[in-house]
Amino acid sequence: MAQFLTEPEWPQSLTCLKNIDALLRCTICFDYIDIAMMIQQCSHNYCSLCIRKFLSLKTQCPLCNLTVTESDLRNNRVLDDLVKSFRSVRQQFLQIDSESPPKTPQA
Amino acid sequence: MAQFLTEPEWPQSLTCLKNIDALLRCTICFDYIDIAMMIQQCSHNYCSLCIRKFLSLKTQCPLCNLTVTESDLRNNRVLDDLVKSFRSVRQQFLQIDSESPPKTPQA
Ligand SMILES: [Zn+2]
Ligand SMILES: [Zn+2]
Ligand SMILES: [Zn+2]
Ligand SMILES: [Zn+2]
Numbered sequence: 546m547a548q549f550l551t552e553p554e555w556p557q558s559l560t561c562l563k564n565i566d567a568l569l570r571c572t573i574c575f576d577y578i579d580i581a582m583m584i585q586q587c588s589h590n591y592c593s594l595c596i597r598k599f600l601s602l603k604t605q606c607p608l609c610n611l612t613v614t615e616s617d618l619r620n621n622r623v624l625d626d627l628v629k630s631f632r633s634v635r636q637q638f639l640q641i642d643s644e645s646p647p648k649t650p651q652a
Numbered sequence: 653m654a655q656f657l658t659e660p661e662w663p664q665s666l667t668c669l670k671n672i673d674a675l676l677r678c679t680i681c682f683d684y685i686d687i688a689m690m691i692q693q694c695s696h697n698y699c700s701l702c703i704r705k706f707l708s709l710k711t712q713c714p715l716c717n718l719t720v721t722e723s724d725l726r727n728n729r730v731l732d733d734l735v736k737s738f739r740s741v742r743q744q745f746l747q748i749d750s751e752s753p754p755k756t757p758q759a
Contacts, residue, residue, distance in 0.1 A: 561741045561744050562741060564741075565734060565738060565741065568730055568734050583726070585692060585726050588727045588728060588729040590730055619690070619695070620695045621695060621728065621730075623675055623690075623695065626675050627734065634668045634671075637668050
């Protein structure tokens with residue numbers, strides 16, 4: 546959960562990108578999905594490591610509680626490509642925003 | 653292919669969003685993916701209708717030529733959500749850009 550404290554907030558002008566940001570995150574670790582694995586029955590996605598660790602303790606999808614095992618996992622490579630592209634978009638937009646004059650007075 | 657002629661171009665300031673745009677399009681119809689279906693063996697995605705029509709003629713993935721049938725298709729729902737969010741982002745950015753002063757003289 547530590548990343549919530551250190552990650553920069555989306556500036557207000559870019560809140561429309563927040564939805565995409567949320568869709569590309571893993572609901573186990575809250576970071577961007579790393580090596581996306583989709584559960585074939587319910588279509589939910591997690592980091593490969595996160596979901597494998599989870600399934601070794603409990604054979605359920607963490608989001609919908611469907612009974613699943615490791616053999617139900619499928620690579621979802623377009624998500625890996627989307628995470629990569631989105632990270633660079635994010636970098637560029639946050640950069641642009643930090644270069645524009647601040648709207649609130651600085652201490 | 654007609655949409656290439658009528659769709660607005662990404663303005664230069666937003667070319668970084670072009671990669672995401674490309675990843676969310678179907679390589680059969682070139683439009684944004686509509687009801688995303690992933691081929692489980694190769695992880696390639698297409699519109700449900702596009703890939704079903706294609707497989708009825710040829711039992712191959714159009715991108716990698718792997719032998720596949722309809723039973724290998726899996727819903728990829730996060731892509732549907734991403735397309736929805738991205739369309740609204742796109743709308744907002746193109747709107748903002750059309751409101752900013754033009755960089756080239758108008759006829
Ligand atoms: Zn994770
Ligand atoms: Zn699930
Ligand atoms: Zn299509
Ligand atoms: Zn393929």
